[in-house]
Amino acid sequence: xxxxxxxxxxxxxxxxxxxxxxxxxxxxxxxxxxxxxxxxxxxxxxxxxxxxxxxxxxxxxxxxxxxxxxxxxxxxxxxxxxxxxxxxxxxxxxxxxxxxxxxxxxxxxxxxxxxxxxxxx
Numbered sequence: 112x113x114x115x116x117x118x119x120x121x122x123x124x125x126x127x128x129x130x131x132x133x134x135x136x137x138x139x140x141x142x143x144x145x146x147x148x149x150x151x152x153x154x155x156x157x158x159x160x161x162x163x164x165x166x167x168x169x170x171x172x173x174x175x176x177x178x179x180x181x182x183x184x185x186x187x188x189x190x191x192x193x194x195x196x197x198x199x200x201x202x203x204x205x206x207x208x209x210x211x212x213x214x215x216x217x218x219x220x221x222x223x224x225x226x227x228x229x230x231x232x
């Protein structure tokens with residue numbers, strides 16, 4: 112009988128670059144999801160520098176906030192909608208102005224756990 116052994120992935124020795132803010136991290140996460148759906152595979156230092164996390168780390172932080180009741184369904188939907196568009200909601204557009212507040216609130220609340228993990232500077 113074959114025995115499977117769990118082996119941790121080795122961490123890259125290259126220095127990591129944290130995101131400037133939660134918005135930058137969120138858009139990176141959304142682009143990673145799009146690339147995954149298109150069949151891309153991620154390799155270390157593909158962009159010339161290493162990020163301090165995997166895309167799933169941002170998802171886990173978001174899920175933790177949702178389970179704790181810190182983020183509501185409208186926050187999650189707003190992040191998802193504008194993450195797919197790769198831009199924040201624009202208050203000057205009539206049909207987007209109602210999404211500006213949930214967008215800002217969600218990113219503000221997401222900043223705390225991302226900073227604690229060293230993902231955001």
